[in-house]
Amino acid sequence: MKRTLFITLLAVALLGAFTLSIAMAADAPKNDVEIKFPGDTKYGPLMFSHAKHAAQKCESCHHKMAENPDMKCTTCHKDNSDKKAPTSFDSAFHAKKSPNSCVGCHKEMKKGPTKCNDCHTKK
Ligand code: HEC
Numbered sequence: 001m002k003r004t005l006f007i008t009l010l011a012v013a014l015l016g017a018f019t020l021s022i023a024m025a026a027d028a029p030k031n032d033v034e035i036k037f038p039g040d041t042k043y044g045p046l047m048f049s050h051a052k053h054a055a056q057k058c059e060s061c062h063h064k065m066a067e068n069p070d071m072k073c074t075t076c077h078k079d080n081s082d083k084k085a086p087t088s089f090d091s092a093f094h095a096k097k098s099p100n101s102c103v104g105c106h107k108e109m110k111k112g113p114t115k116c117n118d119c120h121t122k123k
């Protein structure tokens with residue numbers, strides 16, 4: 001009897017944890033988020049829409065989320081002194097050959113903007 005109760009409680013707890021993890025994983029910001037450049041820029045603010053990328057997996061952009069729950073790209077990609085470095089601010093969004101960058105994925109899928117002025121507006 002005690003054993004059945006224990007197994008039932010364990011099952012309920014596991015199911016709860018499972019549902020919670022799904023709910024958390026599905027929590028992309030509903031409103032557009034501004035990606036901020038840490039410095040002076042000639043461009044206006046760049047807004048990113050999760051809603052328009054709902055068909056893409058979180059991991060295809062948040063490529064380190066399995067090891068680090070921080071969803072800000074700029075936590076790691078903040079140094080722009082060497083633009084070509086894979087960890088630079090620039091590479092995160094422009095690296096042509098990486099499927100994780102804006103430009104790289106758009107090129108690979110042949111969908112989404114790839115020209116400067118399609119994404120950037122002058123101030
Ligand atoms: C097509 C690329 C892409 C996809 C797919 C994507 N995101 Fe994002 N997400 C971004 C970018 C870019 C930012 C802005 C990061 C920054 O400002 O450094 C962001 C920001 C966020 C933030 C806000 C982080 C903060 O602290 O401000 C959360 C939360 C988030 N994403 C969750 C998710 C979840 C959950 C999914 C999957 C359901 C997802 N994202 C799918 C690109 C993406």
Ligand code: HEC
Pocket residue numbers: 061062063064068070071072073074075076077084085086087091092093095097098099100101102
């Ligand atoms: C926890 C730190 C961390 C976070 C957060 C992070 N990255 Fe990265 N990223 C790295 C590291 C380190 C590399 C170097 C290659 C590797 O280790 O995977 C990299 C490499 C890349 C590359 C390949 C660049 C190249 O030149 O090939 C792209 C593109 C990229 N990241 C995009 C993003 C985007 C977009 C986000 C946010 C949605 C993001 N990263 C969030 C650490 C991070």
Ligand code: HEC
Pocket residue numbers: 047048052053056060061093099100101102103105106109111112113119
């Ligand atoms: C993993 C692939 C992938 C990544 C990474 C990605 N995108 Fe996209 N993006 C797409 C696809 C696919 C479309 C086309 C969606 C459609 O036609 O419904 C798109 C469309 C767009 C559009 C056009 C939306 C519209 O109004 O039709 C913009 C703007 C855009 N992306 C910006 C970005 C920015 C900025 C980033 C980087 C922060 C980014 N994307 C990263 C796949 C990606």
Ligand code: HEC
Pocket residue numbers: 035036037040041042043044045046093094102103106113114115116117118119120
């Ligand atoms: C698919 C969208 C996309 C395309 C296409 C694109 N960029 Fe970007 N770019 C971004 C994102 C996202 C950021 C990070 C947010 C920001 O800094 O505004 C960025 C940042 C920058 C920055 C540094 C920050 C600033 O505002 O000064 C420069 C410079 C830049 N891009 C220039 C270019 C040039 C030049 C091209 C064309 C060769 C280009 N970008 C094409 C998405 C794009």
